[in-house]
Amino acid sequence: MSGRLISGIVALLVLLPVSAGLLLSEQVAVRTSTDAAAAKPLDPLATLQYVPSLRRENILKMGFSEAETESILTRVTTLEKKLNIGVENEDVIRFLIDQTDELTVLENALCGRTNPARYTALQLLVEEQGDELRLRDLGGLPNFEVMDWYAKDRPISLVPTLEQVANREPDATRMGLAAALARQVPAALARTAPWGQSLWNNWSYPSVLKKWPGVSGKLEAYVATLHLVLESVTGDGGMCRTQ
Numbered sequence: 001m002s003g004r005l006i007s008g009i010v011a012l013l014v015l016l017p018v019s020a021g022l023l024l025s026e027q028v029a030v031r032t033s034t035d036a037a038a039a040k041p042l043d044p045l046a047t048l049q050y051v052p053s054l055r056r057e058n059i060l061k062m063g064f065s066e067a068e069t070e071s072i073l074t075r076v077t078t079l080e081k082k083l084n085i086g087v088e089n090e091d092v093i094r095f096l097i098d099q100t101d102e103l104t105v106l107e108n109a110l111c112g113r114t115n116p117a118r119y120t121a122l123q124l125l126v127e128e129q130g131d132e133l134r135l136r137d138l139g140g141l142p143n144f145e146v147m148d149w150y151a152k153d154r155p156i157s158l159v160p161t162l163e164q165v166a167n168r169e170p171d172a173t174r175m176g177l178a179a180a181l182a183r184q185v186p187a188a189l190a191r192t193a194p195w196g197q198s199l200w201n202n203w204s205y206p207s208v209l210k211k212w213p214g215v216s217g218k219l220e221a222y223v224a225t226l227h228l229v230l231e232s233v234t235g236d237g238g239m240c241r242t243q
Helices: 002-026 031-038 052-060 066-083 092-098 103-110 148-153 155-163 172-181 185-189 205-211 216-236
Strands: 126-128 134-137
Touching: 002 066, 002 126, 052 066, 066 216, 103 126, 103 216, 134 216, 155 185, 155 216, 172 185, 172 205, 172 216, 205 216
Parallel strands: none
Antiparallel strands: 126 134
């Protein structure tokens, strides 16, 4: 037997147990809950800053057309005057916030720390009238309170179905809020037309308006009010400021 062969056998006998030990001690990488959470699509509008100078940009990012954006901006300007926004001791939004005792209600609805505020704010800004939903007249309210319809309709369930998904539609927010205001949350969750898959041409905002023509005005009024409210709570001195 040659010296080279003997050396090879000795090396094999030495390395084999070492290799086996390494294989047995190796830990299989397990996907943690943190990894799973990171893999989940995030809210693409989470970084929006609600300030007057970014109103147009924000509304466009919500999926509204140029014409719709102009209409919403006009509503914002009208509401600013009506609600005395920025006027000391007369600002209606700040008054309502100050008069609302349950801070947790306000934070859950307006700060967007757990769910997108554009959906959670519905519970404070929209009320039920008969079978329909209407924007509340903030000028006639004593304070903010949660409306009963919100727990029944559960519009927040639209977020993981329409918003935080792969291949999210560019106007997912417009369509999601339209579904909520038309009281068609079940249809949107089931992804039936006009909230169906775009691959089959079943995703269509014009079709929403054709079937529920009153939704357009409600939606524009809501977004205008929403932006002003979020400007108030996330701006300097606002209750949602974290720094």
